[in-house]
Amino acid sequence: SRNTKxxxxxxxxxxxxxxxxxxxxxxxxxxxxxxxxxxxxWVHSTNWDLVIFDEYHFGAWxxxxxxxxxxxxxxSYDSEDMDKYDRGNAYDETFxxxxxxxxxxxxxxxxxxxxxxxxxxxxxxNWTYSDEQRAxxxxxxxxxxxxxxxxxxxxxxxxxxxxxxxxxxxxxxxFDLNVFFGADFPKGHPEQAQFKYKNEVQKWLDLMRGSxxxxxxxxLKLGEKPPMPFSDARLLGVLQxxxxxxxxxxxxxxxxxxLAERQNTFYHDYKVIVCAGTKAGIGLDALYPVEQxxxxxxxxxxxxxxxxxxxxxxxxxxxxxxxxxxxxxxxETYFQTAFRVQSPWTVKDENGNSIIMKQDCYVFDFAxxxxxxxxxxxxxQLNTK
Numbered sequence: 001s002r003n004t005k006x007x008x009x010x011x012x013x014x015x016x017x018x019x020x021x022x023x024x025x026x027x028x029x030x031x032x033x034x035x036x037x038x039x040x041x042w043v044h045s046t047n048w049d050l051v052i053f054d055e056y057h058f059g060a061w062x063x064x065x066x067x068x069x070x071x072x073x074x075x076s077y078d079s080e081d082m083d084k085y086d087r088g089n090a091y092d093e094t095f096x097x098x099x100x101x102x103x104x105x106x107x108x109x110x111x112x113x114x115x116x117x118x119x120x121x122x123x124x125x126n127w128t129y130s131d132e133q134r135a136x137x138x139x140x141x142x143x144x145x146x147x148x149x150x151x152x153x154x155x156x157x158x159x160x161x162x163x164x165x166x167x168x169x170x171x172x173x174x175f176d177l178n179v180f181f182g183a184d185f186p187k188g189h190p191e192q193a194q195f196k197y198k199n200e201v202q203k204w205l206d207l208m209r210g211s212x213x214x215x216x217x218x219x220l221k222l223g224e225k226p227p228m229p230f231s232d233a234r235l236l237g238v239l240q241x242x243x244x245x246x247x248x249x250x251x252x253x254x255x256x257x258x259l260a261e262r263q264n265t266f267y268h269d270y271k272v273i274v275c276a277g278t279k280a281g282i283g284l285d286a287l288y289p290v291e292q293x294x295x296x297x298x299x300x301x302x303x304x305x306x307x308x309x310x311x312x313x314x315x316x317x318x319x320x321x322x323x324x325x326x327x328x329x330x331x332e333t334y335f336q337t338a339f340r341v342q343s344p345w346t347v348k349d350e351n352g353n354s355i356i357m358k359q360d361c362y363v364f365d366f367a368x369x370x371x372x373x374x375x376x377x378x379x380x381q382l383n384t385k
Contacts (some may be wrong), residue, residue, distance in 0.1 A: 001210060006371060012183055013373040034050070048100040055313050056107040057332040063104070108339060109332040128382050129342070138374055148344035148354075150361040156368045159228070160212070163203045178247040180204075180329045183254035191276060193254040200256060209266050227365060229321065230266070240301045241294065241318040245311070247326040252276035252305040259303070267303070275306040278286050286310055294318060298347070298357075317345035321362040331377045338363045 024038065036044055053265050061326045105113065113119065129152065136146035159175065167180035181201065185193035195201045206212040210231025229242075246252050256274050271293040280286045287310040293302050297318035307326070310316070311333065319341045326332045341361040346354045365371040 017046075024036075028069045035067075044098060046099075048098065049100060050098040050102045050104060052104045052106065053215065054106050056105040056113060057109050057111075057312075057336070059255065081170055102366050109335045111331045111377065114381060126382060129339070148340060148346050148356050150344065152338070152342050153360055154363045154365060154371060155227070155229075156366060156371050159366055163200050163207070163212075166197050166200050175367060176327065177325055181247050181251045181255075183248075183250035185250050185253070190250045191253050191274075191279075193250040193257065194349065195251075195254045195258060198258065201255075202263070203256070204263060205267070228250065229323075229362075236319075238320040238358065238362065240320065240325060241297060241304075241316075242302075242321045243304045243306065243310070243316075243319050243337075243340055244323040244325055246276075246305060246307050248307050249277040251326075252307055255305050270301040270303045272303045272305065274298065275304050276307045280309060282309075284314070287314055287316070290316060311340065315343045316340065317343050317358075319343070319361075320358055321364060324365045324367070324371075327367070328374075331339070331381075333373055334374045335378060 006136055021040075021043065025037070041245045051069055094239070105119075107113065114124065132146055132149055133151060136144065136149060139146060164175045164180070181196060182196045183193040184196055185191075203212055208228055208230050212229040227235055229239055244255065246255060252274050253276070256272050258264065259270075259272050271295050273290050274280065275286050275290060280289070288306050290310070294300055304310070304316075304319075311369070322341045324334070340364070345358040346355070349355055
């Protein structure tokens, strides 16, 4: 947690001392004296056996890490051009004023840390999604510890030309998600945002529930009707709770406002949560409204709108699908977000037996080239087989 510290101490010095703390807290300085915070002095004066960095993709490039933790709002994280941080900017242990014999760095998306040459081959251990799913498949006998980990399915869609034409941008005339879902709002009032291309976004919402007529011509070319997230029976049961990743705070509010309009009665069955901007809170504070809206997730339906919050280090088990509705250069951000939906979700029946609620989970991407590039990066860098 961003603001929480838990310590465990005992008078028996032969027993271990374990300390959990936030990166920001231990690097933070006393505003009055400029030195280490008084409550953390004991941490800095102890020579630890092991220091573990979790979510290391955030800490690896220290200047960027400083910027991230100084921000009031993590929504703008992916807008940082992290490609410019080379080995000279890489994380340096001396940056952290805590002494230890060993460091362990943990990340589900260590792309830049691996590319930088910061770690030699003998210092790297990989256990990827592919390894996990293979272990699940090959397990013999009862008690498969991987059984509840859902298979991830990526669905890529080419939006019909009649919708996508207004957002064709760039050197190669590619479809630009940030343009398509761009929004305007009165200065200082993002909650009043409206999409710049509201009619086209409305058609996209209709398309998602299978009710956009002009798409029929595209279906005829394919020879079959493509499964749409909110119309195909196979998907509807899994997508009671979804996460929509949009370009910015204004886009999140614009989507909230559009979903609430009368023509979108289908989506009124879903509780829509805007998890963006300073009003949503920082870190785990942003998680509470989502959990409250879900209540008993077996009885409710929700759509969570975000442009950065809850995309890393957070577990929301009922999420069954993530919609990638923005441009993303960073594979860290892409896969951190995608893997939010891969958390296992089980419930107990009346006999106390565990029932797996999520056999499959889904990533919906509307930028085909981007999706394939990200998968290629993942395969080449984390699992060459």
